[in-house]
Structures are given as structure tokens and as C-alpha cells.
Amino acid sequence: MIFSGSVVYVNPENLSRAKEILKFSDNIDVFAVSDDKTQIIIAIEADSEEHIQKICADLRGFPEILEVAHHIFHFEDEVEEILAGNKVPSLDGFFKSKKREER
């Protein structure tokens, strides 16, 4: 699992709608809103960075959400998996390319 601590930027008039959008995602927990109603503090839980990037891309697709900015990532589980040899960062394409070259 990968976790991020992130900030969602919104225009104040869109705050309620933005919170509704965020509530809809199982991967997102909303923790706080700034006093000026432009920043929503969230935590994202995802299977991988790629998953987080997809979640954020989806969020950015809503006109009410101006930006999603990350401040912190926690990837302990990923490191353990890599070091245990259970998860090698994907390099499949390289091997295919080498095989093609060798042929």
C-alpha cells in the first residue's frame, strides 16, 4: 500500500461540491478544510503510485477541483516487497526489447 498526504485546491464557492466528490472515493479520507475554504486536507490510500496518479487524474477531471498537490508519501509496504524480492519495479519491456535485439 502507498499512502499520501495531499491538499486539494478549490474555489471557496465549490467547496461543498468538491467535498462530495472526495467523499465518493473509497481511497480518500477527508481530514480538514482551511479557514479560507480553498484547501482540503486528504489522505489517499492506493495500491501503487500509479493508482494514486489515476485517482488524482480523475479528481482533476472535475471542474470544481483546481489542483491536487502532494506533500508526503509513505511507501513502507512497497519497500518491503521490493527488498523481499516479491515486487520488482516493472521492467518487462526491457527484456522484450533485449529478446528482440538478440533475435
Place this chain on the structure above:
Amino acid sequence: MMNITRRNFIKASMAAAAAASVGVTLPKQVEAAEAVDKWVKGTCRFCGTGCGVYVGVKNGKLVAIKGNPDAKTNFGFLCVKGFLAYKCMYHPDRLKAPMIRQKDGKFKEVSWDAALNYVADRFKYFRQKYGKDSVAYYGSGQALTEETYTFNKLFKGGFRTNMVEGNPRLCMASAVAGYVSTFGSDEPVGSYADIEKSKCLFITGSNTSECHPVLFRRIMRHKLNNPDVKIIVCEPRKTSTTKIADLWLPVDPGTDLAVFNAMIKYILDNNLYDAKFMAENTRITNGKEVKSIEEYKEFLKDFTLEKVEKLTRCPAENIKKAAEWFAKSDATMSLWCMGLNQRVKGTWANNLIHNLHLITGQICKPGADSFSLTGQPNACGGVRETGALAHLLPGTKPVANDAWRAHVEKCWDIEPGTIDPKPGFHTMKMFDALGGEADSSKPIKAVLVCTTNPAQSLPNLHRYVKGMQDSFMVVLDIFPTRTTQLADVVLPAAFIYEKGGVYGCSERRSQLTEKAVEPVGQAKADIWIAAQLAKRMGMEKLIPWNGDDTMKMNEMAWDDYRNITKDTDHTFAGAPYSRLKKEKAGLQWPCPSVDKPGTVRRYVRGEDPMFEHAGFKAKFGHNFDPARKVNFYNDAKKEGKANIFMRPYAGAAEVPDADYPFYLTTGRVIEQWHTGTMTMRIPEIARAHSNAYVEIHPDDAKKAGITAGDMVEIASKRGKCVMPAHIVTGTLPGVLFVPWHDQAFIRMINFVCNDAVDEVSFEPEFKIAAVKIKKVSGPKNVAEKFIIRDINSKYS
């Protein structure tokens, strides 16, 4: 399945950190626990912005990273490159043991003793047989300050050779030459903090949004908060940076000198210049004589808006508007990067940007500065400031300067006359002079390459590969690269968070990264490797920091460097490790004593401590006129003035013709870092821009019968590549763009690039080549994320 409580704690911890970064208070009921054992302060490993980070360590492993909200560079924000650095550290491809190439061409793992003894013996042999200049060093703006300083000291003070270069020659040398020739001293007058104080930003030769995303974010927010702020972008391509621009100055590659001169002419002709500032603080010169404003106007008479439009394809009205905004704004800041530097007239281009600021007085005040962005995290601190180039000594002062050479020799406690007064070879000449023992035309027989990948990053690569292959080449790196494919010895290096040390970023700010975790495998810090080589070559007195505690070694090297520069304007006398450990945002030089806060703006009385620095005044014979608020005190003529150089128009070394009808320009994209040896191992990054591609304007594509995705051959007089076509409208017709991170041989664009160099800075013209294109096939899937994994793979 992860424990529910742990998940909730981690999420609360993440939210708490994010909230703290932006000053939001979490509700009391949120119970945040630390998800790591400790947070260790550091700096991002990637671009020259110098983002402050904390890396989270648990059970001796790096498991989290967060932006440092107190950092003056990034205020807690990070881009995707910094977030994912951990995957480089723990990637299975990390080099973990020293290796020596055997007679069968394959590498064999050996002990550190065996590897270091072998390298030391070979270096001794070459020096004895071919002379002191036969062994060279090629370093990097990614190595730590202490590491580069140590190698520089070892080679210049120990080996007595100035054959010391670094990859900043390829990216920043023209900026150095520009600052030194105009102001008498390298590096910017102001700081990033000027961004938020500016009323007009002139961005040229920099796709800031892709190459310095965190700074772009600052610019973007400044613009969003202050819509009246004007943003001008001068670029051949309509890059993503132009999305926030009020004005785009499209120019053919290499022609922008004419645009800058036209802006200067317009400002002078229309009395938009600051006559008082010019009279007090500048001199107009052709390099030999001082000239008047009238003579400067006469010199510029041909740079009319109309003529320049014809020459550059930049609309006259845009040039006029840019000149007016630049001059009339309350505070104008220029930002540029490789687009200006990597040119045969890069130094002149830098001079002309400085001229714009000097004639308008848009400098030495909040929000107004002529600011060169750096490409690498420690090009400024590690290479420029420690003088680790062939013509420099620590303090960015020339090796040919008798007094400074004597000073350095005294500080290093070596015999007077030890340091060679003659500069060594610049990078392109160095690699051209590199070869095997059988080739008597190649005087350099061995090279130690540290933290860089010249077998991919040099322009016109075909010319230099044989030299690297035939010579004795030692490579320090963390991954197999194109350069390790040509190496004789490979030494596994530690990652920044495995060793600690200082990085100095674009704004004269140095920040200390503390060692957070142990290196993987047998990897070692570069400073340890340098010290062990010194010891084996009988030079342990010169490099006494040869223990095993890398932070202690770093501190000794840092103190050694600080001692040399303590009475210069580069001084970090007030920045010992004990202070850098406490400072959350690092310190900006000059910082002459521990009671000084560092310097946001140079050359301004009341802001720059050098005005009151007795040691500096005594050592360099400076007298400051108390009536002057601004004093460019490094002026060689001792008048405290900056030079406004009259620079004529000169285009690229190679321009399109009937055979090679297109301009080619190259650059980076946000997700990739230089040759991609680190970033291409990060799957999420590799997927984003996995392979190089060529951007072609629709008109050009149509004429050549090329459609999106077609495989296109790009050929110059020097070499060719094949890659997919991206049809884009954001470039001028006749101008092609290719990113340069791809390691696949067929897409390594540097085979095509030009190695002609600037005659002042010796920086090669990566940015401009004349090429031809042709379609070779329909679309092919080349998204293979090619990287060098096998240390025994061939250079092909």
C-alpha cells in the same frame, strides 16, 4: 491484510503532515501517529531547485518522504521526481560491488581493496609514463560538494593536473561566463524570493513548467494571486510554460540575441532606461573601451523591430510590448536555463539578459533580478563554487590567477608552485584527447568519471566513444549506464540519503542532507573512494579525511573548503555543519559569520555583508564608496560597476540549408531526469514518457508525409536516430524537438547533436542542430522503457 488501526494511524499521519505544510489545523479528534522511526532532513536529489525534504526511516530503511514546509525553495511541495526517489535506492539493478573488467570483456566482482589498489596502480603507471596530465577527472553537478571538492583537491593539489572537468560545463558554463564577465563574480544577485515580489517575469530558454516544476508552481500561484503580473515567455516552442504567459515571443532557435538587442534598442530609443542607475553602477563597453549611450544606440541601429522580425520570425509588436513591460514594470525578473546556455553564443546571450536589467535598473531591488536557473542539484555548490572545472580553483576563481593559486596552495599546505597555472582541457577537448596507449595523438590515457553518464550525454557522441572505450576509464555510479558499458572499473556509489552531504542550489543556498540509512550492498560514498585512492597514492596528508564515518569526512572536507573561501564573496565561514544541521532551510552565501543570516541579495548596502567584511576588503583591496547603495564590488576595474557588453548578432553554428532543412532542439520533460538512468527505473515515470519522440509541426509533417506515431529518421551531419512522431502545433514550422532521456541506442539524440562550443564558456551547442527527416515506417510500439540492466551488455 493490513491492520486497520495501523492504516488509520498512517493516514492520519499523512494528513497531519500535509496540513502542517499549508498551515491548516486538524480537528482534535484526529489521532495522528508517526508512521516512521525518524525523519531526517535533506535535499531532493534531482533538479537545481534545491527542494527541502525530510526522508522517513523505519527499521533502517527509507519508507517515506515529505516536503520541508520551512524550506525557502519549495515550502513543502515536491514534484513527482522527488517523491519516487526511493525506488532508485532499492531497485534490484543497484550496483552493489566493485567490478573490474577481465580479459574476456566481462566484469568480475572484486573486493574494495582489490579495486582501489588496481585503480591507484594504473593511475600511477599512466602518470609516470605519460605525465601528470594523462589522468583526468570528470565529475558532476549531482555529486555532493564535499565529494567534488575532495576530487578537485586530489587532482589539482595532489596529481598536479588541471584536467578536472564536470558536466556543468555542458549546462551552466555559459551562465558562469555571463555572470563573471558582467558582474565580476558567478551566480545570481537575488533569490527565488524575488519571484513573489516581481511584477513582470521574463522567462527565456527555459521550459520551467517541465524542468523546474516546483518553481513554476511558485510562478503560477504568484500569477493567479496577482493577475496584473505580466509573464513573457521567449521560446521557439509554445511549451507548457507559455500556458500562463501574457506574451509569447516565438523565435527561431539561436536567433534570440537579435530579439534581446531589439528590446535594448527600443528601451534606449524610447527613453525607458534608468539613466541614473546606469551612470552610477554600470559601464557600456565593447570589451576594450568604455562607450557612451549614444555610441551604444549607434551600435544597435540595425536592430529595428521590423528587421528583427524578419530574422527571427518573432512579431515586431511582441518585441515592442515585451520591451515596454520589461522596462516599465516596478520589478522585472528574468529566468533562463539551458536554452540560453547550450549555445555557441551562450555567454553573449547571458550578457544581453544582464544588459536588459542593467539599463533599466531592474536589479538589486526586491522582485528585480537576472536569475539563471540551474539544471542539476549541485552544479552551483559542488562544481562552480568549489572550482571543479579545468580553469578554476575553489571560490570560482581562475587557476591562472597567481595570487589565488598561492592562497589555495597555502591553505592546502602544499609547496608553492604545485598547482599548474595553465588551465586543463574543457570537457569536449578532454574527451577528444582521451584514448588508448596505442594512440599517440591522445594525451589523456585515463579518466575517473563520477556520477555522470558521458557515453550518453555528450553531443556528437560518435566522435568520443572510441576514446572512452580505449582509455582506462573508472566509473562511480549507482546503476549500470551507457558509460559503464565502456568502463574498465566500476565502483558502486552510495545514494545521497545513504551518505549525506551538502547540495548548493541555483540561489546560492547550500543545504545539508544528513545520512539517513546505510548504503545497499557494498556501495560506498564517493568521498570515501576519493580518500582511499589518495591514501593509496601517498596523498593522505592532502586528503586526511580517510576514515569510515562519511558524515565526519564530509564535515572535514566542508571545513577545508570553507577555510579557503572565508574571505571571498562566496564565504560560508558562518555555515559550519553544527549550524547547517539546525538551519531548516540551509544558508545563502555570502555568510561570513555565524551571527549572519546569509544573503538574499548581493551588492546592496545593508543587505550584503561583504560591504562590512574587513577580511574581504583587505584581501582584495576593496574600498566601498559610502555614498553608493549598490556596488558591484567584484568589478575587475575596482569601480564597483557592472559591464554592459555591446554584443553583435550571431546565430547558431549550424543553420538549416537545402540538405538539412530543419532546426532540431532538445530538452527534458518533467518526469525524466537527464539520461534517465535513475528515473527510467521508476515504472510510473517510465510509463509517462517511456521513449523519446520527435515533435513536428503539422505543416512540416504534412509535407513529409508523416502522420502521428509514424517512425521518423532524424539525421544531421553527425548521426541519426529513429523515433515516433508527435504532431504538435506548439512549435514553429521548421523546428523539431526531441527529449534526450532515452537510453535506447536508436533513440539517443546526442548522436545527432552538435558539439561546437562557445568560444568563451566552451559549452557545446546542444540546443541547435540542422537536421533532415524522413518517414521510415508506420507506427511501431517502442514504449519499452529501455534501460541498461546488464553490466556486461554492449554499447550498441
